[in-house]
Amino acid sequence: MLTLKQSRRLQSVVLGALAWTVALILFFPIFWMILTSFKTEIDAFATPPQLIFHPTLENYLHIQERSDYFHFAWNSVAIAFGSTIIGMLLAVPAAYSMAFHETRLTKQTLLWMLSTKMLPAVGVLMPIYLMTKSLGLLDTKLSLIIIYTLINLPIMVWMVYTYFKDIPKDILEAARLDGATTVQEIVRVLLPISKGGLASTVLLSLILCWNEAFWSLNLTSSSAAPLTALIASYSSPEGLFWAKLSAVSTLACAPILIFGWISQKQLVRGLSFGAVK
Amino acid sequence: MATLKIRNLRKGFDAIEIIKGVDLDINDREFVVFVGPSGCGKSTLLRLIAGLEDVTGGTIELDGRDITEVSPAKRDLAMVFQTYALYPHMTVRKNMSFALDLAGIAKSEVEKKVDEAARILELGHLLERKPRQLSGGQRQRVAIGRAIVRNPKIFLFDEPLSNLDAALRVQMRLELARLHQELQATMIYVTHDQVEAMTLATKVVVLNGGRIEQVGSPLDLYHHPANLFVAGFLGTPKMGFLKAKVIHTSAQATEIELASGPRLRLPRDGRSLVVGHEVTLGIRPEHLVIDPQGQLPVITDVTERLGSDTYCHMNTPSDEPLTVRVPGDFFCAYGERLKLGVDVSHCHLFDEHGQAVSHALQQAA
Incomplete structure (x- = not known):
């Protein structure tokens, strides 16, 4: 028999x-990707997989020769921040009115907004492609900013609404x-009080925009x-180059990973904000 | 000067009417307390005055100006909330100066007013703290301070003491009374606690089911309740009620027979009553005495000893509860058979509709 x-202790x-x-399971693919990005193409393809190898930077050099990384990175930054700000x-304002001036339709509106997320994106590919084309917005950052904003808006409204709901109405009435x-x-009152929740909403939106691949x-x-x-341009028809693909993926993930890591305290606090209270 | 005139005020949420036509006049420098059981509409009435709820019908006039449709920001009223509702991200000083900053008042002036309010409320040493670093009583003081600095036309208090512990509540009650003296301001105060109503008010408004039951000074309401509701609501322990039948009436006296048998002759103008109809006799604990010669046989229930006084709870033979106030060193054993003497001149008589029957002497005078 175990004592209490x-x-x-056993339980913990x-x-x-x-x-x-x-x-570890969640982190392993990222770890393996980073590892592979420092291998030669032959090492990367070896079976059994090699843990010990001669690290090389040739993949990164190759990528910088073939394509302008900073051009793509700037596009990602501009689109993610542009869409998040809008x-x-x-x-x-939408969450404010729903949280503090509730009407009989508020709950339905929220559910309806969320239900748009259940539609598979590919279902509206044709109409959106054609609309973008006729507006002359194909291959522009603006088109992605608009589309990402619309895609993420339901989640953002929901999140902000949940944080606002936790704030006592009295405080706003006092103001x-x-x-x-x-x-x-x-x-002057609502935003400063809910800045933790707003920060995690911003962070989530940035991550979602950064990682979005279908529309881009x-x-x-x-x-x-x-x-x-x-x-995607590195998974080419002439065969897969695992090491180069890993290197370019690492380069693509790095900024948002670092950004997320720096702000993880804020994110965790924001995500558990509603649960704790 | 601040006077408030409320005329036929109504408020409904969807199909349910919460305020069912309220008329009320509040004069300058009055301390008006809205009191009533929960759900009686007292908080809603206050929120309507504050402008936090839209009215369904009727008008509110402040100093002769119709403010029924004016936004709360422009009514020049200050409110202290039950939950304090301090701005958690601001220091005490910022909390108190927020309204003045919004109004664009000069910094030096703002500072002077905040310091003055802090002095009155003894908050000087807490000005740089955030609300979460304060105790409940201190938070409440800040909330009051936030109202004081604005020098509003009327102070509104929404159950401000109900989140405090008992000892602090008594202390804050005294401070509020002192504050009213010091500021000479018009105040409206909502509470469900009739002790707060009795001790603070210059005018008590008793609400029930969205209607005003009675308006008057605390002692007026205590001694001359207009109906059964007010009689039962004010006073601790509660007034005892005994069912009775009218036996004989005249302008000078009314004779009734209690359900438990004894007959009483009360100095009441009974001309509005009908012989044989049911009435209710109301007796406060201080108007009963334990007296072997008394008219009212009772069986003692539990006894509550408060030190200065003792309250003996009793039951009549018809199983109606009564409470008697006796000196602090007195003790009634449980289950004892006693007789009570009734001070008939201080009894209250209510007709079958629960309305008070007026004094015979008053009628004559």
């Missing part, structure tokens, strides 16, 4: 091991009685192509 203390050891296993400008206009109420592959070719399109 022993069984508690088991849970800890489980958490580490899951984390998305937040729309999501905050109203203190003489604040609606804009002052939002800017279908609507851009070169001038507006983001990093996802750059990766």
Whole structure:
């Protein structure tokens, strides 16, 4: 028989091991990708896979010779930030009105917005492609900014709405009685209080935009192509070059990974903000 | 000067009417308390005055100006919330100066007003702290300070003490009374606690089911409740109610027979009553005495000893509860058979509709 203390300790050891296993499984592909990016093409293809090898930077040099990484990276940054800024400008007022001036239709509106996420993107590929084409927006950053904003808006509104819902109505009413206009109420009281939640919404939107591949592959070719399109260009018909593909993937993931890592504290706090209270 | 005139005010949420036509006048420097059981509409009434809810019908006038449709920001009223509703991201100083900053008042002026309010409320040493670093009582003080700095036409309080512990509540109650004296301001205060209503108010408004039951000074309401509801709501322990039948009436007196048998002759103008109809006799604990010669036989239930006073809870033979106030050193054993003497001149009589029957002497005078 285990004492209560022993069984508690056992429980925490088991849970800890489980958490580490899951984390390692999740991290392994990234680890392997980074490892492969430093191998020669022959090492990368070797069976059994090699853990010990002579690291080389030739893949990265090759990529820089063949394509302008910074051109694609800038497109990714511009599209992700552009779409996130516009998305937040729309999501905050929408969530404000739904959270603090609820009507009978609010719940349905929220559900309806979310239901648009259930539609497979490819289902609207043709109409959106044709619309983009007739507007002359093919291969422009603007087209991706607009489409990403529209795709992510339901999630952003939902998230911001959830954070706003946690804020006592009284505080905003106090501001109203203190003489604040609606804009002052939002800017000077609501936004500072919910900045943790807003930060995680921004971060999520940036990540979603950064990683989006379907629309970027279908609507851009070169001038507006983001990093996802750059990766895709390395899986070419003349055969797979694993090492180069890994190198370009590493380059594409690195900025958002680093960004996410720096802000992970904020993200975790934001994501658990509603749960703790 | 601040006077408030409310005329036929109505408020409904969907199909349910919460405020069913309220008329009320509030004069300058009055401390008006809205009191009533939960769900009576007292908070809604306050929120309508504040402008936080849209009215369904009727008008609100502040100093002769119709403010029914004016936004809360432009009403010049300050409100203290039950939850304090402090801005959590601002320091105490910022919390108090927020309204003045919004109004564009000069920095030096703002600072002077905040310091003055902090002095009144003894918050000086807390000005640079954030609300989360304060205790409940301190937060409440900041919320009051936030209202004071604005020098509003009317202060609105929405159950401001109900989140505080009992000792602090008593202390803050005294401070609020002192504050009213010091500021000479018009205040409207919502509470479900009738002790707060009795101790703070210059005018009590008793609400029930969205209607005003009675308006008057605390003692007026205590001594002359207009109906059964007000009589039962004000006073601790509660007034005891005994069912009775009218036996004989005249302008000078009314004779009734209690359900448990005894007959009483009350100095009430009984001309509005009908012989044989049911009435209710109301007796406060202080108007009963334990007296072997008394008219009212009872069986003792539990006894509550408060030190200064003792409250003996009793039941009449017809199983109606009564409470008697006796000196603190007195003790009633459980299940004892006693007799009570009734101070008939201080009894209350209510007709079959629950309305008070007026005093015979008042009628004569």
